[in-house]
Amino acid sequence: MTDLVSNPPVSRISLGRLIVWGLAAAIGLALLFAPFLFTDVRSQQVAARICVFIVLAASYDLLIGYTGIVSFAHTMFFGLGAYGAAMALKGMGASWAALALGGAGGIIAAIVLAFLIGVLSLRVKAIFFAMVTLAAASVMMVLASQFSGLTGGEDGIVYTTPDLFKPATKLLVDADGKVLKLFGVSMNGKIAAYYFVFLISLFLFWLLLRIVRSPLGTVLEAIRENEMRAEALGYRVVAYRTAVFIIAAVIAALAGIVWAVWLKYTGPDTVLSFDIMIDILLMVVIGGMGTMYGAVIGVALMSLAQYYLKDIMEVAASATANVPLLPHMLDPDRWLLWLGILFILLVYFFPAGIAGTLMKKGGQQ
Amino acid sequence: MSPTPVSLETRDLTINFGGHVAVNAVSCVFRPGELTVIVGPNGAGKTTYFNLISGQLTPTSGTIVKAGRDITRISPSARARAGMGRAFQLTNLFPKLSVLENIRLAVQAQKGMGPRFFRAASSFRELERRAEEHLAAARLQSVAHLPASALPHGDQRKLEVALLLAMEPDIFMFDEPTAGMSVDEAPAILDLVAEIKKDTSKTILLVEHKMDVVRALADRIIVLHNGQLVADGAPEAVMGLPIVREIYLGVPAESAA
Numbered sequence: 263m264t265d266l267v268s269n270p271p272v273s274r275i276s277l278g279r280l281i282v283w284g285l286a287a288a289i290g291l292a293l294l295f296a297p298f299l300f301t302d303v304r305s306q307q308v309a310a311r312i313c314v315f316i317v318l319a320a321s322y323d324l325l326i327g328y329t330g331i332v333s334f335a336h337t338m339f340f341g342l343g344a345y346g347a348a349m350a351l352k353g354m355g356a357s358w359a360a361l362a363l364g365g366a367g368g369i370i371a372a373i374v375l376a377f378l379i380g381v382l383s384l385r386v387k388a389i390f391f392a393m394v395t396l397a398a399a400s401v402m403m404v405l406a407s408q409f410s411g412l413t414g415g416e417d418g419i420v421y422t423t424p425d426l427f428k429p430a431t432k433l434l435v436d437a438d439g440k441v442l443k444l445f446g447v448s449m450n451g452k453i454a455a456y457y458f459v460f461l462i463s464l465f466l467f468w469l470l471l472r473i474v475r476s477p478l479g480t481v482l483e484a485i486r487e488n489e490m491r492a493e494a495l496g497y498r499v500v501a502y503r504t505a506v507f508i509i510a511a512v513i514a515a516l517a518g519i520v521w522a523v524w525l526k527y528t529g530p531d532t533v534l535s536f537d538i539m540i541d542i543l544l545m546v547v548i549g550g551m552g553t554m555y556g557a558v559i560g561v562a563l564m565s566l567a568q569y570y571l572k573d574i575m576e577v578a579a580s581a582t583a584n585v586p587l588l589p590h591m592l593d594p595d596r597w598l599l600w601l602g603i604l605f606i607l608l609v610y611f612f613p614a615g616i617a618g619t620l621m622k623k624g625g626q627q
Numbered sequence: 628m629s630p631t632p633v634s635l636e637t638r639d640l641t642i643n644f645g646g647h648v649a650v651n652a653v654s655c656v657f658r659p660g661e662l663t664v665i666v667g668p669n670g671a672g673k674t675t676y677f678n679l680i681s682g683q684l685t686p687t688s689g690t691i692v693k694a695g696r697d698i699t700r701i702s703p704s705a706r707a708r709a710g711m712g713r714a715f716q717l718t719n720l721f722p723k724l725s726v727l728e729n730i731r732l733a734v735q736a737q738k739g740m741g742p743r744f745f746r747a748a749s750s751f752r753e754l755e756r757r758a759e760e761h762l763a764a765a766r767l768q769s770v771a772h773l774p775a776s777a778l779p780h781g782d783q784r785k786l787e788v789a790l791l792l793a794m795e796p797d798i799f800m801f802d803e804p805t806a807g808m809s810v811d812e813a814p815a816i817l818d819l820v821a822e823i824k825k826d827t828s829k830t831i832l833l834v835e836h837k838m839d840v841v842r843a844l845a846d847r848i849i850v851l852h853n854g855q856l857v858a859d860g861a862p863e864a865v866m867g868l869p870i871v872r873e874i875y876l877g878v879p880a881e882s883a884a
Contacts, residue, residue, distance in 0.1 A: 477735050477751060480724065484732050487721040494681065494719075495794060496707030496736035 278620035285617075286555045289562045290464075297456050298445050304569070310456060312565050313463035314521045319545045320470045320557035321513035326543075327552030328474055329506050330486035332388055334539055335395035338402045339376065339511040341534040343368040343518025348419045348528035349412060356422040365519040369512055376511035380504030403534050418529020427455040427523065459524050466513055471554055473509070482506055483552070548608050550615025559616050567604060572597045631658045632694075634830040635711075635798055640679055640689035649675040651854035652689065659797070660827035662820075664841050664862075665834045667851035668874060673834045674716060676851065677802050680832075681713040682706045693798070707736065712796030716803045716834070718783045722776035726767055726786055729775050731758040733793035758793065765789035765819065781812040788819055799823055801833040805840055813840060820844060838866070850874070 289312075292299065296309035318340055325331040346368020347361055354360035375398070383394045406413045413419065425431060431451030434442035441448045473479055484492045485499055493499050522528045531537075541564065549560025572594045579592040612619040635657040642650045650672045657663055665673050678684040680691060682703035690699045698706055707713075721729050734757045762768055765785045770778060775786060788804055801820065805813040821844060823829055835841045848865040850858040852874045858865045865871055 477731075477754065480728055480732055481735070483724060483728075484721045487723055488719065490683070491715075491719045491721065492732075493702070493704045494683070494707060494713055494715075495733050495790070496704050498702075498704050 276621070278622065282553070282555050282559070282617045282620050286558045289558050293460060296460075297453055298447055301447060306452070306456060308565055308569050310459045310524045312562055313459050314517050314524070315542070315545065315561045315565065316558050317463045317466045317470075317517040317520075318514055319542050319549070319561050320467055320554055321510045321517070322542050323546050323549075323551060323554060323557050324470060324473065324482075324506060324513075325510045326546060327550075327554075327556075328479065328486065329482040329503060330388070331384070331503060331507060332392040333395040333507070333510075334392060334536075335379065335399045335402075336510070336514055336542060337534055337536070337539045338395075338399040339372045339514035340518040340521070340538070341402065341406065341530075342372045342375070343515030344522040344528045344533040345406065345413060345419075345518075346371065346515070347519045347522040348421060351423060351522075352419050352421040356424055358424050361424060361519075361523065365516075368519060369515045372511040372515040373508055376508040377504065380507045381500070384503040384507065385500050399534075399536070399539070403530060406530055406534055414529065416530060418527055418532070420527050423455070423523050423526055425451075427451045427458065455524060459520050462516070462520050466516060467554075467558075470513065474554055486552075544605070546615075548605065548612075548615055550612070550618030550621070553615065553617040553621060556615045556617035563616075567601055571601055571604075575600065631660070633657070633692075634659045634694055635680070635832075636692045637676075637680065638690045638692065640676070640691065641687050642675060642679060642684060643687040649854050650679060650686075650851075653851070653854075653856045655849060655856060655859065657798075657830050657832060659830050661846045662824055662831040662833065662844055663847045663849060664838075664845040665832065665849050665851060666836075666838060669836075671851040672854040673851055674802055675854075677713065677800055677832070677834060681711060681800060707794065707796070710797040711800070712791045712794040712798065713800040714787050714791040714802060714804060716806055718780075718787050720775040720783060720786060720790070723774050725772050726775055726778065727758055727762060727771040729786060730761050730765075730767075730789055730793050731755065733790040734758050734761065737794050737796075761789055761793040764792065764822075766815065781808050781815075784808055784812075784816060785819075788816055792819065792823070797828065798830045799832065801831070801835075803834055803836055805835070805837070817841070817844065 293309055293313055297306060300306065300309065318336070322333075322336050325333055325336070343365065346366075347364040350360040350364020350367065354363070379394060379398055383391050386394075407415050410416075422428075428451040431454065432441045432449070433451065433454055434444075434449040436442045441450050443449070447453065474482070481492070481497055481502060484495075485497070485502060489499055518533055521533065525532060545560035545564050546557060547560070548556075548564065549558065550556030575592050575597055576594045579589045579594065582588040582592060608616065614622060633656050637653055637655050639652045639654055640650055641648065641652050653672075653676060665676065667673050675684065679686050682698075682701065682705075686699065690697055692698065693706075693709060693711065696709070698709065701709075721732065724732070731754055734754055759768075762771055765788065767782065767785060767789060770782060775783065778786065784804065784807070788801070791799060791801070804816045804820065808816065817840065820831065820833070824831060824844065833841060833844075842862060845862045847860065848858070848862050849856060850865060850871050857874070858868050858871050
C-alpha cells in the first residue's frame, strides 16, 4: 500500500494566496478611500466603474470559472437592470420609489429571461448554449435600439437620480450651514452617490464570496469538473446550472441598477454593447477564472490601463523626446498596441490568470 | 425458506447499439443481504448492464424495478437519490477538488443540503463530520487536502469507493473496484466491501474480472456472455458449470472434466 503519511498536511495558506489577498485588500482600501485619495472627477469615475465592474466580472466568474457555463448574455442582464432603473427614473421622476420599482422590474425581467434560457438550453452542449446566449443578447440590443420611444434608441436615456445624489445636496453641514469639508473633500451628494455604489458593490461581492465558499459552491465546481459524476452522485445538474445562471443574472442586473444611478445616463454603449462583454471576459481571464479575487484584480488592472495608459505613454513619450524612435513607439495613439502587448504578456506569464497562477504557486503541488 | 424481498430487478433488459445487442434480455432479481458478482469475458456487457441499471444508458426494451418502483426512465441523479450508488471502473472523480471535498460532495448529495447555501454553519459541520468519518474509513486522512488528481492510482480507487460509501445507498454497485491495483492494494478495497456486507439490508452488485479476488465475498455469481445471462447461482456451482469454464476461464469443456 502506498504510504502517504510521510507527506505533511498541505498548508492551505500559501505565499501566493497572501499576495492575492493583499492585492485585493489594497484595491478594496483604495476604493474605500477613493473620494479622499483621488479628488478629480475622472478618478472618481474610474473608481466607481471599478466597483461596479468587480461585481459584474465576479458574477460572470461564478458562471464561467466556477460552473463552467460560457454565456455571452451577461451584459444583457446588466442592461436589463440599468434600463429598468433608467426608464422608471425618466418616466416617474427622480424618486426612490421609481428607482425601486424600475430596478425591481429589471430584476424580474432578468430572472424570467435567465430561467427561460436556462431550462430551454442548459441541457445542450456548452457551445450551443453560448450561441443561444449570443443570440439573446443580440436580440436585446436590437430591441433596445428599435423601441426608441422607451429606451431612447442609440441615444440612450438621460435622467436625474434621487435628491440625495445631487451635487448640491449637503450631506453634512458646518456651523455656518455650509457643506462640511472632511480632509478637504466636500460632503455633498457626489460623495453619497459614490458610497452608494461602493457599499452595494461590496455587499454583492461579499454575497458572491459567500456563495462560492458554501456547499453550493463546491457543487458548482463539481459540475464543472465532472458533470457525469455529479449527476451520478444525485445532483440535478440542469437545475443547479439554471439556478446559478439566474443568481448571476440577478447580480448583474443589480450592478446595472447601481451603474445607471451613478452615470445618470443609460445607453447601449454603457450597458449593452458587446465591447463590455469582451471587457468582462478579459477581466475574468486575466484576473484568474474560478477565484473571485481574480475579478477584483483583473477589473482594477484593466480599468486602470484603459483609463491611464494613454496618460502614462504621453509622459513617457515627452520624457524620451530626444531619443530616436522611442517617442514614436510611445506615442499615445499607440496605446491599444501596448494594451495588447500587456495582455499577451499577462496571459504568457500567468496562464491561469493573475490570482489563479499566484494561488497555485507555493500551495498545492 | 421465507421469501426475502426483492430490492432490484431487471426484466428482459436489452440495449441495441445500432444492430449490436450489448445486453440481451437479461432478467435477474437481486435481494438485500446478498452480494452478487457479475463475471464474464471482456465485451460480455457487464459494464453496459451496470450503465443501464444506474441510468447512464437507456434500454431499448425491458424494465428496471427498484423495490417495486419502475425506474427505467428516470435520470441517473434521481436513481442516486432513490438509494442507488455506483462506483466506476475508470476512476471518475472531481480532479481539482480536494479528497475531503470529493467525499463531502457525496455526503451532501445524499443529505440534500446543496442549494441551501445560507444555512447555519453548524449544519455544515455535521456534513464535514460525516465526510471525515468516510475519509477515515477509507484510510485517506493523510491526503485529505490534496487534489484528487494528485493521488496515486491505488488511492484514487479508494476514493472512488469512498464516494460510493459516502452516498450511503441501499444498492451498491462496484465496477471492478480493484482494477489496476496491485495485489497488495486490493485487500484494502475488499475490506471496505466486506464491511458493507455486514449490513444485511444492503444489496451489493460487483463486476469483477479477477474471480479469485472476490470468491470469498460472493454469495452468488451471474455470468454474462455476449450480452446474455448464461449462468446464475452459488459460486461453486456456477464456476463448476462446463459452459462457464469454457467461456469464462477459457478451458475447453472436454478437458475440464
